[in-house]
Amino acid sequence: MPTILVEVMPKAEILDPQGKAVAGALSRLGKDRYTAVRIGKRFELTVDGPVDDAMLAEVRGIAEDILANTVIEDVVSITVTE
Amino acid sequence: MRIGVITFPGSLDDRDAQRAVRLAGAEPVALWHGDHDLAGVDAIVLPGGFSYGDYLRAGAIASHAPIMAEVIDAANAGMPVLGICNGFQMLAEARLLPGAHTRNAHQQFIRRDQKLSVENADTAWTNQFETGAEIIIPLKNADGRFVADDETIRRIEGNGQVVFRYVDVNPNGSMNDIAGVSNERGNVVGLMPHPEHATEPGFGPDMTDAMRSGTDGLAFFTSAIAALTRA
Numbered sequence: 001m002p003t004i005l006v007e008v009m010p011k012a013e014i015l016d017p018q019g020k021a022v023a024g025a026l027s028r029l030g031k032d033r034y035t036a037v038r039i040g041k042r043f044e045l046t047v048d049g050p051v052d053d054a055m056l057a058e059v060r061g062i063a064e065d066i067l068a069n070t071v072i073e074d075v076v077s078i079t080v081t082e
Numbered sequence: 083m084r085i086g087v088i089t090f091p092g093s094l095d096d097r098d099a100q101r102a103v104r105l106a107g108a109e110p111v112a113l114w115h116g117d118h119d120l121a122g123v124d125a126i127v128l129p130g131g132f133s134y135g136d137y138l139r140a141g142a143i144a145s146h147a148p149i150m151a152e153v154i155d156a157a158n159a160g161m162p163v164l165g166i167c168n169g170f171q172m173l174a175e176a177r178l179l180p181g182a183h184t185r186n187a188h189q190q191f192i193r194r195d196q197k198l199s200v201e202n203a204d205t206a207w208t209n210q211f212e213t214g215a216e217i218i219i220p221l222k223n224a225d226g227r228f229v230a231d232d233e234t235i236r237r238i239e240g241n242g243q244v245v246f247r248y249v250d251v252n253p254n255g256s257m258n259d260i261a262g263v264s265n266e267r268g269n270v271v272g273l274m275p276h277p278e279h280a281t282e283p284g285f286g287p288d289m290t291d292a293m294r295s296g297t298d299g300l301a302f303f304t305s306a307i308a309a310l311t312r313a
Protein backbone atom coordinates (compact mmCIF):
# COMPACT_ATOMS: atom_id res chain seq x y z
CA MET A 1 0.00 0.00 0.00
CA PRO A 2 1.62 3.32 -0.97
CA THR A 3 1.62 5.91 1.78
CA ILE A 4 1.98 9.64 1.26
CA LEU A 5 3.88 11.33 4.08
CA VAL A 6 3.14 14.97 4.82
CA GLU A 7 5.35 16.81 7.30
CA VAL A 8 4.23 20.05 8.91
CA MET A 9 6.31 22.29 11.18
CA PRO A 10 5.49 25.43 13.13
CA LYS A 11 6.92 28.48 11.34
CA ALA A 12 10.38 29.46 12.56
CA GLU A 13 9.15 32.71 14.10
CA ILE A 14 6.26 31.06 16.00
CA LEU A 15 6.92 30.17 19.62
CA ASP A 16 6.71 26.37 20.06
CA PRO A 17 6.04 25.93 23.79
CA GLN A 18 5.98 22.12 23.52
CA GLY A 19 9.41 22.07 21.90
CA LYS A 20 10.66 24.48 24.52
CA ALA A 21 9.40 22.19 27.30
CA VAL A 22 11.26 19.23 25.75
CA ALA A 23 14.43 21.31 25.37
CA GLY A 24 14.16 22.19 29.06
CA ALA A 25 13.77 18.51 29.98
CA LEU A 26 16.82 17.50 27.93
CA SER A 27 18.86 20.17 29.62
CA ARG A 28 17.73 18.99 33.07
CA LEU A 29 18.77 15.45 32.09
CA GLY A 30 22.27 16.67 31.35
CA LYS A 31 21.80 16.42 27.56
CA ASP A 32 22.92 19.98 27.19
CA ARG A 33 24.34 20.07 23.68
CA TYR A 34 20.95 20.79 22.10
CA THR A 35 20.13 24.47 21.90
CA ALA A 36 16.54 24.11 20.66
CA VAL A 37 13.82 21.52 20.04
CA ARG A 38 10.84 22.12 17.77
CA ILE A 39 7.93 19.71 17.44
CA GLY A 40 6.02 19.23 14.21
CA LYS A 41 3.51 16.77 12.78
CA ARG A 42 3.76 13.90 10.35
CA PHE A 43 0.63 12.73 8.52
CA GLU A 44 0.51 9.34 6.79
CA LEU A 45 -2.11 9.14 4.04
CA THR A 46 -2.51 5.56 2.86
CA VAL A 47 -3.96 5.04 -0.62
CA ASP A 48 -5.37 2.01 -2.35
CA GLY A 49 -3.52 2.04 -5.66
CA PRO A 50 -0.79 3.95 -7.48
CA VAL A 51 0.13 7.52 -6.57
CA ASP A 52 0.16 9.75 -9.63
CA ASP A 53 0.92 13.41 -10.16
CA ALA A 54 -2.75 14.37 -9.92
CA MET A 55 -3.02 12.74 -6.49
CA LEU A 56 0.16 14.42 -5.29
CA ALA A 57 -1.23 17.75 -6.46
CA GLU A 58 -4.42 17.02 -4.53
CA VAL A 59 -2.44 16.12 -1.41
CA ARG A 60 -0.48 19.37 -1.77
CA GLY A 61 -3.84 21.18 -1.66
CA ILE A 62 -5.08 19.14 1.31
CA ALA A 63 -1.82 19.81 3.14
CA GLU A 64 -1.97 23.58 2.62
CA ASP A 65 -5.71 23.93 3.28
CA ILE A 66 -6.45 21.41 6.04
CA LEU A 67 -3.43 19.56 7.48
CA ALA A 68 -1.50 22.79 8.07
CA ASN A 69 -2.65 26.27 9.02
CA THR A 70 -0.27 28.31 6.89
CA VAL A 71 -0.68 31.31 9.20
CA ILE A 72 1.40 29.45 11.79
CA GLU A 73 2.76 26.34 10.05
CA ASP A 74 4.67 25.32 6.91
CA VAL A 75 4.28 22.14 4.88
CA VAL A 76 7.94 21.12 4.77
CA SER A 77 7.75 17.91 2.75
CA ILE A 78 5.46 15.56 0.84
CA THR A 79 6.96 12.16 0.02
CA VAL A 80 5.72 8.74 -1.03
CA THR A 81 6.72 5.39 0.49
CA GLU A 82 5.64 1.89 -0.58
CA MET B 83 -34.72 39.03 16.75
CA ARG B 84 -33.41 35.47 16.34
CA ILE B 85 -29.80 34.60 17.14
CA GLY B 86 -28.55 31.14 16.18
CA VAL B 87 -26.07 29.15 18.27
CA ILE B 88 -24.34 26.35 16.39
CA THR B 89 -23.64 23.09 18.21
CA PHE B 90 -20.60 21.09 17.02
CA PRO B 91 -19.49 17.68 18.32
CA GLY B 92 -17.62 18.71 21.47
CA SER B 93 -19.27 22.11 21.98
CA LEU B 94 -19.61 22.85 25.70
CA ASP B 95 -21.05 26.33 26.01
CA ASP B 96 -23.79 26.24 23.38
CA ARG B 97 -26.61 26.21 25.92
CA ASP B 98 -24.95 28.94 27.99
CA ALA B 99 -24.79 31.03 24.82
CA GLN B 100 -28.48 30.35 24.14
CA ARG B 101 -29.29 31.45 27.68
CA ALA B 102 -27.24 34.64 27.22
CA VAL B 103 -29.14 35.42 24.03
CA ARG B 104 -32.43 34.98 25.91
CA LEU B 105 -31.28 37.16 28.84
CA ALA B 106 -30.31 39.87 26.35
CA GLY B 107 -33.83 39.88 24.92
CA ALA B 108 -33.51 37.89 21.70
CA GLU B 109 -34.77 34.46 20.74
CA PRO B 110 -32.04 31.76 20.73
CA VAL B 111 -32.16 29.26 17.87
CA ALA B 112 -30.24 25.98 18.16
CA LEU B 113 -28.37 25.21 14.92
CA TRP B 114 -26.58 21.97 14.05
CA HIS B 115 -23.09 21.70 12.50
CA GLY B 116 -24.15 18.99 10.05
CA ASP B 117 -26.97 20.98 8.46
CA HIS B 118 -26.77 23.35 5.52
CA ASP B 119 -29.40 25.57 7.13
CA LEU B 120 -29.22 28.77 9.21
CA ALA B 121 -33.00 28.63 9.87
CA GLY B 122 -33.38 32.27 8.89
CA VAL B 123 -31.54 33.65 11.93
CA ASP B 124 -30.41 37.29 12.11
CA ALA B 125 -27.05 36.62 13.82
CA ILE B 126 -24.86 33.66 14.72
CA VAL B 127 -22.80 32.60 17.74
CA LEU B 128 -20.09 29.93 17.46
CA PRO B 129 -19.75 28.70 21.06
CA GLY B 130 -16.83 27.49 23.13
CA GLY B 131 -15.80 23.91 23.77
CA PHE B 132 -13.45 21.38 22.24
CA SER B 133 -14.98 20.58 18.86
CA TYR B 134 -13.68 17.26 17.52
CA GLY B 135 -11.45 17.09 20.60
CA ASP B 136 -9.39 19.93 19.10
CA TYR B 137 -7.68 17.22 17.02
CA LEU B 138 -5.46 18.56 14.22
CA ARG B 139 -5.67 22.13 15.61
CA ALA B 140 -8.22 23.87 17.84
CA GLY B 141 -11.29 24.62 15.72
CA ALA B 142 -9.69 23.28 12.53
CA ILE B 143 -12.00 20.36 11.77
CA ALA B 144 -15.12 22.28 12.81
CA SER B 145 -14.16 25.11 10.44
CA HIS B 146 -14.85 22.65 7.60
CA ALA B 147 -18.25 21.51 8.97
CA PRO B 148 -21.18 21.58 6.50
CA ILE B 149 -22.90 24.59 8.12
CA MET B 150 -19.70 26.66 7.88
CA ALA B 151 -20.36 27.15 4.14
CA GLU B 152 -23.53 29.05 5.07
CA VAL B 153 -21.79 30.84 7.97
CA ILE B 154 -19.03 32.08 5.65
CA ASP B 155 -21.57 33.33 3.07
CA ALA B 156 -23.65 35.06 5.77
CA ALA B 157 -20.55 36.63 7.37
CA ASN B 158 -19.38 37.94 4.02
CA ALA B 159 -22.87 39.38 3.46
CA GLY B 160 -22.63 41.33 6.74
CA MET B 161 -24.50 39.17 9.25
CA PRO B 162 -23.23 39.60 12.85
CA VAL B 163 -21.16 36.52 13.78
CA LEU B 164 -19.53 36.06 17.21
CA GLY B 165 -16.94 33.37 17.91
CA ILE B 166 -16.25 32.63 21.56
CA CYS B 167 -13.09 30.68 22.49
CA ASN B 168 -13.34 27.54 20.32
CA GLY B 169 -15.66 29.57 18.07
CA PHE B 170 -12.95 32.24 17.72
CA GLN B 171 -10.49 29.49 16.76
CA MET B 172 -12.97 28.23 14.13
CA LEU B 173 -13.41 31.71 12.63
CA ALA B 174 -9.62 32.11 12.41
CA GLU B 175 -9.27 28.66 10.84
CA ALA B 176 -12.04 29.57 8.36
CA ARG B 177 -10.08 32.78 7.55
CA LEU B 178 -13.06 34.95 8.50
CA LEU B 179 -10.79 36.54 11.11
CA PRO B 180 -7.06 37.33 10.94
CA GLY B 181 -4.40 35.42 12.88
CA ALA B 182 -4.33 31.98 14.47
CA HIS B 183 -4.08 30.34 17.88
CA THR B 184 -1.36 28.21 19.40
CA ARG B 185 -0.88 26.50 22.74
CA ASN B 186 -0.69 28.94 25.68
CA ALA B 187 2.90 30.11 26.05
CA HIS B 188 3.11 28.59 29.56
CA GLN B 189 1.63 25.25 28.32
CA GLN B 190 -1.08 25.22 31.01
CA PHE B 191 -4.84 25.30 30.71
CA ILE B 192 -5.96 28.49 32.43
CA ARG B 193 -9.27 29.57 34.03
CA ARG B 194 -9.60 33.03 35.50
CA ASP B 195 -11.91 36.02 35.70
CA GLN B 196 -10.13 38.18 33.14
CA LYS B 197 -10.06 41.95 32.82
CA LEU B 198 -10.25 43.24 29.24
CA SER B 199 -10.25 46.65 27.65
CA VAL B 200 -12.73 47.34 24.87
CA GLU B 201 -10.52 48.76 22.12
CA ASN B 202 -13.21 49.18 19.49
CA ALA B 203 -16.83 49.92 20.47
CA ASP B 204 -17.92 50.25 16.85
CA THR B 205 -18.51 46.58 15.97
CA ALA B 206 -21.74 44.59 15.76
CA TRP B 207 -20.90 42.93 19.10
CA THR B 208 -19.43 45.88 21.08
CA ASN B 209 -21.53 48.95 20.23
CA GLN B 210 -23.14 49.01 23.69
CA PHE B 211 -19.72 49.55 25.31
CA GLU B 212 -17.67 52.75 25.47
CA THR B 213 -14.27 52.57 23.78
CA GLY B 214 -11.69 52.14 26.52
CA ALA B 215 -14.15 50.52 28.93
CA GLU B 216 -12.71 47.81 31.18
CA ILE B 217 -14.79 44.68 31.68
CA ILE B 218 -14.35 41.37 33.50
CA ILE B 219 -15.50 38.09 31.98
CA PRO B 220 -14.32 34.49 32.50
CA LEU B 221 -11.47 33.03 30.44
CA LYS B 222 -10.74 29.30 30.12
CA ASN B 223 -8.55 27.82 27.43
CA ALA B 224 -5.46 25.82 26.55
CA ASP B 225 -4.88 27.08 23.00
CA GLY B 226 -5.50 30.78 23.44
CA ARG B 227 -2.29 32.41 22.30
CA PHE B 228 -3.21 34.80 19.46
CA VAL B 229 -0.47 35.00 16.84
CA ALA B 230 -0.13 36.63 13.43
CA ASP B 231 2.74 37.80 11.25
CA ASP B 232 4.11 41.33 11.70
CA GLU B 233 2.34 42.69 8.64
CA THR B 234 -1.04 41.33 9.84
CA ILE B 235 -0.50 42.75 13.34
CA ARG B 236 0.30 46.18 11.85
CA ARG B 237 -2.74 46.02 9.60
CA ILE B 238 -5.28 44.99 12.26
CA GLU B 239 -3.86 47.47 14.79
CA GLY B 240 -4.12 50.23 12.17
CA ASN B 241 -7.66 49.26 11.12
CA GLY B 242 -9.06 49.09 14.65
CA GLN B 243 -9.60 45.36 14.24
CA VAL B 244 -8.13 44.69 17.69
CA VAL B 245 -11.41 44.73 19.61
CA PHE B 246 -10.29 43.49 23.05
CA ARG B 247 -6.98 43.51 24.87
CA TYR B 248 -6.01 41.69 28.07
CA VAL B 249 -5.48 44.07 31.01
CA ASP B 250 -3.13 43.48 34.01
CA VAL B 251 -2.39 39.86 33.03
CA ASN B 252 -1.70 38.42 29.59
CA PRO B 253 -2.94 34.91 30.39
CA ASN B 254 -1.58 33.03 27.37
CA GLY B 255 1.19 35.00 25.70
CA SER B 256 -1.02 36.51 22.98
CA MET B 257 0.80 39.00 20.76
CA ASN B 258 0.14 42.66 21.69
CA ASP B 259 -2.11 41.38 24.54
CA ILE B 260 -4.79 40.73 21.90
CA ALA B 261 -7.87 39.01 23.36
CA GLY B 262 -10.28 39.54 20.47
CA VAL B 263 -10.36 40.78 16.89
CA SER B 264 -12.88 41.62 14.17
CA ASN B 265 -12.99 41.47 10.41
CA GLU B 266 -12.57 44.76 8.51
CA ARG B 267 -16.31 45.33 8.34
CA GLY B 268 -16.81 44.79 12.09
CA ASN B 269 -19.67 42.30 11.78
CA VAL B 270 -17.51 39.25 12.63
CA VAL B 271 -15.90 39.31 16.09
CA GLY B 272 -13.97 36.61 17.93
CA LEU B 273 -12.47 36.51 21.40
CA MET B 274 -11.03 33.91 23.76
CA PRO B 275 -12.85 34.92 27.00
CA HIS B 276 -16.50 33.97 27.53
CA PRO B 277 -19.10 36.77 27.63
CA GLU B 278 -21.94 34.22 27.85
CA HIS B 279 -20.74 33.26 31.34
CA ALA B 280 -21.19 36.84 32.61
CA THR B 281 -24.83 37.60 31.89
CA GLU B 282 -26.78 36.93 35.09
CA PRO B 283 -26.09 38.12 38.65
CA GLY B 284 -25.18 35.17 40.86
CA PHE B 285 -23.72 33.15 37.99
CA GLY B 286 -21.00 35.47 36.69
CA PRO B 287 -17.38 36.26 37.53
CA ASP B 288 -16.39 37.67 40.92
CA MET B 289 -16.44 41.47 40.98
CA THR B 290 -15.03 43.83 43.57
CA ASP B 291 -18.43 44.55 45.11
CA ALA B 292 -19.84 41.02 45.21
CA MET B 293 -19.01 37.43 44.33
CA ARG B 294 -20.31 36.07 40.99
CA SER B 295 -22.11 39.31 40.27
CA GLY B 296 -20.45 40.16 36.94
CA THR B 297 -22.73 40.75 33.96
CA ASP B 298 -20.32 42.54 31.61
CA GLY B 299 -20.96 39.90 28.95
CA LEU B 300 -24.58 40.90 28.42
CA ALA B 301 -23.64 43.94 26.31
CA PHE B 302 -22.14 41.68 23.61
CA PHE B 303 -25.58 40.30 22.90
CA THR B 304 -27.50 43.57 23.33
CA SER B 305 -24.95 45.09 20.91
CA ALA B 306 -25.91 42.57 18.22
CA ILE B 307 -29.59 43.29 18.83
CA ALA B 308 -28.87 47.04 18.54
CA ALA B 309 -26.84 46.51 15.35
CA LEU B 310 -29.68 44.52 13.80
CA THR B 311 -32.30 47.03 14.91
CA ARG B 312 -30.34 49.85 13.27
CA ALA B 313 -29.78 47.90 10.06
